[in-house]
Amino acid sequence: MDPVDVALCLAMDVSASVDFDEFGLMAGGTAAALRDPAVLAAATSGPRRAAAVCLLLWSGVGAQDLAVGWMRLDGPDGAAALAEAVENAPRLPPPGATAIGEGMAAGLALLGRFPAEARRLVLDVSGDGRHNAGRAPATMRDLAVQAGITVNGLAILNEEPDLLDHYAAEVIGGPGSFAMDCADYPDFTEAILRKLRRELGGTLVA
Template identity: 40%
Template sequence: MRRRSLLAASGAAVIPAARPRAAEGVDLLLVLAVDVSRSIDDDEARLQREGYRSAITDARVMEAIRSGMMGAIAVAYVEWAGSDYQRLVIPWTHIGSGAEAEAWAAELGRAPRVALSWTSISGGLDFSMRVLSEAPFEGTRRVIDVSGDGVNNSGMPVETVRDRVAAEGVTINGLPIMNDRPTFGRPSPVPLDQYYRDSVIGGDGAFLVAAEDFESFGNAVRRKLVREIAALPGPVVT
């Protein structure tokens, strides 16, 4: 398995080496790919991160993790903006216990945040595939979980990248944030949840969970994590 380090597309520092658990089996390889474009202000970014931190440590999420065959998942946390910026904020982390979940949440709480212009979902997906290709774990399933509050307005067409990722056997799930504030760049031609359904999600069992706003984001993340960790069947949109 390859061990080369990825570089953030912005020219930022070398991404830290993944944690040394090579070849260990997990039920799910999960990339959390999070929008940090300029349409997301500091308060919204805080709510977004707190949503992930509270969800990963939630008892219902931990129950879903433990119910798997191997009782563990591996998570990588990616932030993306325009086509020239993607960053691996937290490298692959084994989560199979409450202590591991708490440590991951604490690390996310300490990580610095960068806000940049434009929204390249396609760039985020491409980078997430590179992260998946270097996972130091063996996962029975591979999922990229994309969250954001706008449409693709930078880089390649998202549908092109979505189809390529799905063809590799990776599922893309979506968490559109139905923010009613004005966004930068091209506005969505349709409601954002419909846009994510038609243009972003793909692969076996793909679905989306819409967050009505940033305040409700944490609850939406928790519902989404339980469903994708447990591989629960259900409607495409919830």
């Protein structure tokens, strides 16, 4: 793969609290965002005019699967191919605990092995519950910061209305990191659109 401005690992919660309809809303919402011209514009706004994106699904300890390997986002064809891959990604890990730290560890490993040169490395964690198994997310966050990797979060508040506080305190870190929330899964599309614009463009998009 040729060099990119940003390598972005989307790490998506598929624990027991996320049913199949909710997973469909996450995957479909992410695919819709990737088809939005504003996301492609953000991905191609840097000097290399390209980003790379992968999709990691996670639940409990030992339950992390790469659903979509690294794909280049550098034009309409790349955006369409990536959106289709995300939309059709199978829900690979079995439902289980909410091991945010373990999902983060798998995402950081993917970024550490990214097969090209990237100006920025970003881990995007989305989920609807607090960490309750495995390594603490704060430990993984600290390792990411030491490695120069940015960790951002998107908290879905349908089951835990104060989840954003957990993400802000325990999950996010690194250069320009931020946490966002959305009220429920039907709101995920709009939230992930804003998040991807901000992550890929590296600018403060409201």
